[in-house]
Amino acid sequence: MIKEIIISLGLCGLVGCTHSESMELQGRVSMKGASVHTYLTIYDEKSHKSYKIQNKEAFDLLQRQNQTLRLKAKLIKKASGPGFPAVIEVLEVK
Numbered sequence: 001m002i003k004e005i006i007i008s009l010g011l012c013g014l015v016g017c018t019h020s021e022s023m024e025l026q027g028r029v030s031m032k033g034a035s036v037h038t039y040l041t042i043y044d045e046k047s048h049k050s051y052k053i054q055n056k057e058a059f060d061l062l063q064r065q066n067q068t069l070r071l072k073a074k075l076i077k078k079a080s081g082p083g084f085p086a087v088i089e090v091l092e093v094k
Contacts, residue, residue: 021075050085059093070094
């Protein structure tokens with residue numbers, strides 16, 4: 001009985017960990033912040049929210065500032081208030 005409970009909880013945990021929150025964003029890529037505290041963001045046109053891009057080097061997004069892009073991304077961290085936008089990892093540039 002205990003063995004069955006442990007196995008079922010393990011399977012539920014495994015299925016829960018494999019779920020990823022991928023999303024499609026379309027908007028303008030821009031640099032935010034001041035001086036040494038700058039970061040690259042995308043302002044999504046549908047949700048009207050800004051997302052901080054964590055892996056900007058992977059797709060050379062610094063060269064594509066002020067362009068409207070369509071991205072497939074994974075949510076890394078939810079927004080924690082004004083000045084602290086949600087953090088995403090870009091999976092694909094469309």
